[in-house]
Amino acid sequence: MTETSQAPAAVKHLSADELALERTLMASDRTLLAWVRTAMSFISFGFTMYKLLENMAVTLAAKIDVLQPHHLGLFLMAIGTLPLAVGMLQYYQLARKLGQPTGTIVRNPSFFLAIIILLLGIVLFFNIIFKWHLL
Numbered sequence: 192m193t194e195t196s197q198a199p200a201a202v203k204h205l206s207a208d209e210l211a212l213e214r215t216l217m218a219s220d221r222t223l224l225a226w227v228r229t230a231m232s233f234i235s236f237g238f239t240m241y242k243l244l245e246n247m248a249v250t251l252a253a254k255i256d257v258l259q260p261h262h263l264g265l266f267l268m269a270i271g272t273l274p275l276a277v278g279m280l281q282y283y284q285l286a287r288k289l290g291q292p293t294g295t296i297v298r299n300p301s302f303f304l305a306i307i308i309l310l311l312g313i314v315l316f317f318n319i320i321f322k323w324h325l326l
Contacts, residue, residue: 212289219285220301226278227305233271234312237264241319265319272312279305 205213241264279302286296296302318325 215289216286216291219282220299223278223282223301223305226275227301227308230271230275230278230308230312234268234308234315237267237269237271238315238319240264240267265316268312268316268319272309272316275305275309275312279309 244263282302282305283296286299287293297306314325317323
């Protein structure tokens with residue numbers, strides 16, 4: 192049996208600076224995803240609490256003027272949504288500082304997921320305020 196010799200594929204060796212940049216971008220992605228997980232938890236818990244307390248208030252007919260059920264839900268949803276927006280801004284600024292073009296940042300799966308969760312939080316927040324009954 193004869194072996195055919197093939198030239199190895201050209202492998203690009205990254206410099207230490209390029210590797211450091213990649214590690215920094217990946218760390219920034221992980222941080223953004225942590226913001227997304229936290230926001231999702233607060234938004235979903237806030238919406239659930241709103242619905243649960245709304246049903247309890249109707250059932251028990253015990254309404255307190257100062258603390259309505261939607262106040263707790265709105266508070267938890269705001270606690271999830273606002274910091275997510277700050278985390279996205281932080282991610283965007285760091286990526287721009289590291290030389291990433293805006294198009295690349297927005298198409299990043301982590302950033303795109305954060306946009307979707309942010310929009311979901313905003314829609315649910317206004318759904319409760321204006322009683323749109325979307326859900």
